[in-house]
Amino acid sequence: MAEPALAGETLHTTPLHAEHVALGARMVPFAGYDMPVQYPTGILTEHLWTREHAGLFDVSHMGQAALAGPDHETVARALEALVPCDVLNLKPGQQRYSQLLADDGGILDDLMITRPATPEEAGHLYLVVNAGGKEPDYAHIGARLPEGVRLVRGDDRALLALQGPAAEGVVRRMGCAAADLTFMQTGWFEMAGCRVHVSRSGYTGEDGFEISVKDTDAVALWRALLADGAVKPIGLGARDSLRLEAGLCLYGHDIDTLTSPVEAGLTWSIQKRRREEGGFPGAARVQAEIKDGSARVRVGIRPEGRAPAREGATITTPDGREIGVVTSGGFGPTVNGPVAMGYVARENAAVGNEVLLIVRGKPMPAKIASMPFAPHRYKR
Template identity: 80%
Template sequence: MAEPARADEPLLKTPLHAEHVALGARMVPFAGYDMPVQYPTGILTEHNWTREHAGLFDVSHMGQAALAGPDHETTARALEALVPADILNLKPGQQRYSQLLSEEGGILDDLMVTRPAGEEEKGYLYLVVNASMKEADYAHMSARLPQGVSLVRGDDRALLALQGPSAEGVLQRLGSAAASLSFMMSGWFDVAGLRCHVSRSGYTGEDGFEISVKAEDAAALWRRLLADPEVKPIGLGARDSLRLEAGLCLYGHDIDATTSPVEAGLLWSIQKRRREEGGFPGAARIQREIRDGAARVRVGLKPEGRTPAREGTLITTPDGREVGIVTSGGFGPTVNGPVAMGYVSRDVSAVGTDLHLMVRGKPVPAKVAAMPFAPHRYKR
């Protein structure tokens, strides 16, 4: 999970940095930030705690921003010129996953888009983008927005993710009405006496919430949430194993500017109107791949035995033909075995297909597997 920091750039710190250090977290460079990879109990314990109770993640390194325009239609159409999702028909309070696309149909970043519910927020769209891409994303969007629509950075806000089957109960015990949200809906709520923007979403496959709060209030909220015995802090290591078991893409690994949403298995995130009308970057390629199929596709992989296949592992057929590469892989604690995902030629992408993963020069038998590896437990 760790990414090398550039030697000439000091690492940034989230508003919760001192909290992580005080809890004994092992800190590593990630996307230009000094982030907790694990706490003293370790990644396996943190992973299992999130699946069974509630894990609290600091995701304040992510980019929070808003598009501001005169009305919803104007702002939605401005964003639809950059992403393939149907933004126009978002209901107030509804959130949607999408991708910023290049003119060639490659994924420049993936993001969450929310139409806020408040009357005073008409014409606004809230965005959450990846930490490693936020400066590039902001520049890309700002350069392409029409007159009257502007990008407003949310650098003064922190973001916490409360994930797991106990998350709803934790918010109920704090008396927060956010506990009543349904999946991919959002709004402004009181959480522990603090005004927060909360969405019922996350990156673990579990039910949970993402809570945006003023940076100056982040530590107070963090401590209040951790005061509940069902909640423990979780680092980047378990965040990665949880999202891998959930079959969720990590930008820069499973998706990047060379992959299209169709190749990546993200066609579900492009609604019918947009598939038919186009009008987004790379639409011709994506419509062609929808019609004819992509040459390669992202698949789940289950290696035999206990040896994990890491990112970069070559995928071959049993007779040695190279057909793809692993983009994410590791041990799945919930699955109790190794899991991976990667891209393979379409002709070997069917679930159950026998393949080999070349781990340290030796072929490890594997099968194409359905994703997610651990069932999603969203509250719909």
């Protein structure tokens, strides 16, 4: 049995750290934070509970920030210079997934962008970035904003994700009108006596909510949500297996500075106006890849046996020619079998194509598969 290496650095904690410890969570270092990887029931149970009921995740390690400027158009155009999605035509209250791009079209981070709903918030955009991207992203964005637009860090806010088919009922039972939001809609609400900013979104493939709350209210809200019998706390372990089954990218694994959004299969997140007009970093490459296809693409992979193939496993053709690499892989509890994603040469990417995955030096038969592995159940 190989022991995982211990991190020597001092770890940050979220406002819910003591709650996790009290619930018996196993805490591990993740992106500089001491985070719950699982609670005593374990990852399998947590994963399946989220797909069947509602799981509550502490994602306060993620970076919350706002861009503030004189009006929507000014702020939207400032952000459009850094991301390939259409920010300008976001409706009030609407949220979009996008990527911060480098000048060569590589992905610096992926993020959620929200145009807030109320007139009082006009000229603001809310951002949620990955925990590991926080400092570099804020520096990158801050250095590229025009006069009159500034980045405001939301380090005093916690973020809770409530995910699963029972999530809407939980929010409704709390008497919170956020239950009436649809997928990728957002707004301010009262929940358990706390003022919260809610989006109908998440990263599990399930219907659900992401709830931003002042750090000092986080414990009260966490406890109020857990008081509902449909809700159990879920750690990062199940968060990873849920997003993998949902076919969603994890930054630093499935996407990074060496992958473009087109290679990553994220072209859907680049709206028509931006594809045509460009005007974002790496636009020439992205536009060319949309037109002609990229040399390699992200695909789903189903190993044929029971053995999981992990990140880093080489992908070859049946006759042993190397065509790519696995970027995320593991056991899918809902699929009840191994699932993976990775990059392969475009000519090998057709669903159903037979490939080999090299696991511990041995070739393992697998097939290119369509994603998601578990169907998305968003509330549209």
